[in-house]
Amino acid sequence: MPPFRTLDDLPAASRVLVRLDLNSPIEDGAPQDNRRFDRHAGTVRELAEGGHRVVCLAHQGRPGRDDFTSLAGHAEILSNHIDRDVGFVADTYGDEAVDAIESLEAGEVLLLENTRMCEDELPEAEPAEKADTEFVRTLAPYFDAYVNDAYSAAHRKHASLVGFPLVLPAYAGRVMETEYEANTAIARTEFDGPVTMVVGGTKATDVIGVMDALEGDVDRFLLGGVAGELFLRAAGHPVGHDLEGMDLFDDQWEKNHELVEDLLAERGEEIHLATDLAYEDADGDRAEQLVDDVVEKTDAYLDVGSGTVEAYDPLIRESEAVFVKGALGVFEDERFSIGTVGVLEAIAETDCFSVVGGGDTSRAIEMYGLSEGEFSHVSIAGGAYIRALTGEPLPAVELLEAAADD
Template sequence: MAGFHTTDDLDAGQRLLVRIDVNAPIEDGAVQSTRRFERHAESIRELLDDGHALAIMAHQGRPGRDTFVTLEQHADVLSELVGEEISYVPSTFGEEAIEAITELESGTGVEDPGDAILLENVRMTDGELPEEPPEVKAQTEFVRTLANAFDAYANDGYSVAHRSHASIVGFPEVMDAYAGPVMADEYEYNTSVERREFDGDVTMVLGGTKAEDVIAAMDNLEDTVDTFLLGGVVGELFLRAKGHPVGHDLEDGPDLYDDNYEKNADLIDDVLERFGDRIETPVDLAYEDENGERAEHAVADVEEKTVSYMDVGHETVELYQPIVEDSAAVLVKGALGVFEDERFSYGTVEVLRAAGESDGFCVVGGGDTSRTVSMYGLEESGFDHLSIAGGAYLRALTGEGLVGVEALERAAERMDG
């Protein structure tokens, strides 16, 4: 376990400043409830039942994007999931926020829970952005204003632990700091593949569009993973490196391949040379035909890429399934296709189904990939852990430290010293 303290170590009835991550899709102006909301609602419920009074911080979107909105709707979603009112405060450290924080009252337990408020989108706050060293963030007016108003800080947002923003790394520099339930749980499972011993083969299923991070994860886990099963953009890039005429952009298609390949060609070649016999790439790929139906090409038959490939094909799934089923551990990161479109969900769903029904240890990482499980009615109990983290999850797999975790560890050293 990491060298940080958790909220389980706290005495009941504290005033806590809590960072969560409920960054969500927005459709037609409405925030969509996601697994992140559900997981953090469990944490909030647990903290309130311990009598803690909570001022909650979160972000939504990035400046300049359509998803960069206030957290008013987020407070409503959380209130419904928690079963307690979480009041929205349209300020983070202004007068309105300070007044609301001052009025927070702790409780005594389940029958008398503490109060909770949700402060405004922290990315609308001066000092939150950009990424800067923790000691710089600790000196922002944002951090200096709020730090003295609470007994402790709790970071429950593992999925943003790779961001050196004020709400993540600034407060632990100047306050007693703890990992919340989601943070502790995510850290434990997402670092488990490198730390655990398994009685059998370890398999990684890798897909999605973030090729650079995925390839770095493969490179880092060469000595841990026995077989890599590829799909999505990264699968096509590896096929291109093997000499197949796929893995490049089409004139009328998305720009997903050429820049990625240019940046990573040397590393892909190096990985293939060092342990290519342990890397399985798709043998067929699915696309949308002229009638709007799913169709498939055998990779060996492709002489020129003329369509956008949206999923791995049935023969690839038949190749991957027994490898997954016979593994002692399976780690999944990234979808094998455009799973949101039911026509192209087959590869992702069926490989996940095989993982969930196997007897091995199984962790599924990345918010989108985890969403496939509930979207297509797979049995959640078959998976040891469904992570809500994306970028932080990949950082953990590549062996890079997470600044948010490191901030909690430094705080623990200071507190213990």
């Protein structure tokens, strides 16, 4: 049983305020369809088909950034996913929004304007302070319930995430429910066999923190990406530093080298490092080099080598559970997709509990013809996934848990 109320507990015929996370890439001023719309559509469709009046809140970008735009285009994409009209008003809690909310009929869906266009939404503050904002105090009286489906934003203390659960009966949507169950499984579940974590990506600081926090929960770590090179550097290899024009390694090394060295010294048997690395040669082709043969780093390493993939494969296939955080290479370039795709294929072919976390890595599943159904869960969360793995609190989830006790 989840530690919060879900849609199964929602009273019939409610007017519901639903927080989604539809934050998307913006190209030529237009939002791009992605799995977030598809996932949240399940919650919205269920509410609409159940006869509720559904009003959605979401954000896009941040003030001052190029992707900070209206949600008008998001409403159209969401409409296509739920196969019914999604109304939109370019207002969040003013008269136009209130009028649209009051005129809503059972089964109808409305999307309000970008929450981050409200001064009360940002910056982060304590829930009680956010609950007392004009934004929350104005909207709340028009609703019977609040549903938070935005697990991927649950680590934020923004008004639309932490204010409404203090003034309305609060419930978890289906995305919130499934993300919570999958992303906390590593700490809550006793697995009968080895638990493996694949660690990669460019944000080494985050994943190194995860490795430190998961002592006792993970039996072995398979490394690639920036974190993998930093561990190789700590092991005495001349890699894991920036070349001219780079800004990936040196700053993260300064912040984390003591922890990296400690992890290698104390848990080295659990940590598996790349034995070869791939780079682009002078002809533009993929080339590979054994780590033991590197005398000086002269090229950017863009993937783990095929020998590393072969070494990681059996470790994955004998695992009872596999968690993925970060890609092992620049998989967007097919030449350097061998590490990431090889690992994902091994997981897909193995009868294990598997969670692939983070938007970047999960994109590789689509790009290379794998099916999400071959994995136990493909997370759409980034920062919240990291927090869940490290055991840090997620404010929006804590408020749902507290609401269940009321």
